[in-house]
Amino acid sequence: MKIGKQYKLRPDIKEAAAQHVRSLFIQAGNSDLVRLLKKEAFKRVYKQMLADPDSFMPRIFSAEIEPWSGTKPKGPGDFLTGSFVLPSLPQVQIQLQEIIDDPKSTIGDLTEIIGREPKLAAAVLRLANSGLYKLEGKIETPSKAVELLGFEKAGTLALGTASLSLFKRSDDAVLDLVKFWKHSIACGVVAQEIAFIAGLGDPERFFAGGLMHDIGLHVIFESDYSMAVDIFKLACSDGYNLYKAEHEMLGFNHADLGGYILMKWKFPRQLIAAAWGHHNPRKVKTDPDAMVIHVADFIAQALGYELGISPVIGYIDRTAWEKIGITAEQLIEMLPEIRRLIDDVFYIFEE
Ligand SMILES: [Fe+2]
Known part of the structure; x- marks a missing residue:
C-alpha cells in the first residue's frame, strides 16, 4: 500500500499514527532533518497500526x-x-585486539585469528560481499575478504562482529x-x-x-x-x-x-x-x-x-x-x- 494524496487514509488510524509520531519526536526539535524523518515515520507507523495494532500496546x-x-x-x-x-571478553576478541594493537602484526596474523572462528569468518565474508563496503565482484573466501578490506578495516569489522556474541x-x-x-x-x-x-x-x-x-x-x-x-x-x-x-x-x-x-x-x-x-x-x-x-x-x-x-x-x-x-x-x-x-x-x- 502506498501512502499519498491519491489514497484515502482511515481517519481514526491517521489521527492515532500522527499522535504516535508527535510523541516519538516530542524532544527532537524542528530541523529539516526532523521534519523529513517525521514524514517517513508517519508512513511506517500508519501501515503498522493497520497491520499490527497490538504492537503499539x-x-x-x-x-x-x-x-x-x-x-x-x-x-x-x-x-x-x-x-x-x-x-568477560571472548577469547577471540582478546586475540583480535592483541593483533590490532601490535604494530608488528601482519594481515596474515589477522586472517588466521578470523579463520579460527568459522562463524566469525563467515560473517566477515558475507559482510564484505553485502554492499556495505562497495567492493567489486564476488569475494569467495574470508582470506580474500581480509586482503581486499585491508588490515585496519578487516580488524575493526571483525572486532565489531565478534562483539555481538556478548549480547546474550x-x-x-x-x-x-x-x-x-x-x-x-x-x-x-x-x-x-x-x-x-x-x-x-x-x-x-x-x-x-x-x-x-x-x-x-x-x-x-x-x-x-x-x-x-x-x-x-x-x-x-x-x-x-x-x-x-x-x-x-x-x-x-x-x-x-x-x-x-x-x-x-x-x-x-x-x-x-x-x-x-x-x-x-x-x-x-x-x-x-x-x-x-x-x-x-x-x-x-x-x-x-x-x-x-x-x-x-x-x-x-x-x-x-x-x-x-x-x-x-x-x-x-x-x-x-x-x-x-x-x-x-x-x-x-x-x-
Ligand atoms: Fe544509546
Whole structure:
C-alpha cells in the first residue's frame, strides 16, 4: 500500500499514527532533518497500526515485582565493582585486539585469528560481499575478504562482529534482545552510510561503533531485573527518555557505562568515543565518531529500529548533524539503500 494524496487514509488510524509520531519526536526539535524523518515515520507507523495494532500496546509488568532496593552507585566503575560484574571478553576478541594493537602484526596474523572462528569468518565474508563496503565482484573466501578490506578495516569489522556474541539473552529479560540487535545493526549501517557520503574515511569503524554503541544499555538491563523494570517505567513517564531515566536512577547513563566498559577492554579509541559520547556528542572533541553515532542512533529509531523502551526517541544535536555536512535531502535519498543494507546485514547475523 502506498501512502499519498491519491489514497484515502482511515481517519481514526491517521489521527492515532500522527499522535504516535508527535510523541516519538516530542524532544527532537524542528530541523529539516526532523521534519523529513517525521514524514517517513508517519508512513511506517500508519501501515503498522493497520497491520499490527497490538504492537503499539504499552508493556505491562507484574505488580508483584518489588521496586529496586539498591543504592545509587558512585559512577560506572562503582556500578561494575558492586553487585554487577563486568562481562568477560571472548577469547577471540582478546586475540583480535592483541593483533590490532601490535604494530608488528601482519594481515596474515589477522586472517588466521578470523579463520579460527568459522562463524566469525563467515560473517566477515558475507559482510564484505553485502554492499556495505562497495567492493567489486564476488569475494569467495574470508582470506580474500581480509586482503581486499585491508588490515585496519578487516580488524575493526571483525572486532565489531565478534562483539555481538556478548549480547546474550537471559530468560524473561526486560530488554527485548531482538529489538536491541536490530537497533544496533541499523545504527551501524546508518552510521557507515553517513560516514561514506560525508567522506569521513574508514566507514567500517562507524559500522563497528554502531554495533557496540549501546553495550552499556545491555549491561544495565541484564544486571538486575527490578532495577531494569524501574528504569523502563520511568523512561515511559512524561518528560523522560531512556538516558534521563537511567541518570536519575543510577547517576549516569548507558553511554557513560558503555564508554567505561570499552575503555576497560582496551577497545580502539574511536569506538570508546562513539559509545561514550553518543547521547552527548559535544563531550568528544577529537573524533567525529560520537557525532555520527549520535545522529545514526536517532535516525535508526526514527526508521522504526527502536529499542522498545521509551516511547520518545530523544533529542538530536543540531550542531552534530550540521558538522557532519550532509543534507536532510541527501539522507532521505539514501533511505531505500540504507533499508536494503539493514535487511541484508540482519540476514547475515541471523544465520
Ligand atoms: Fe544509546
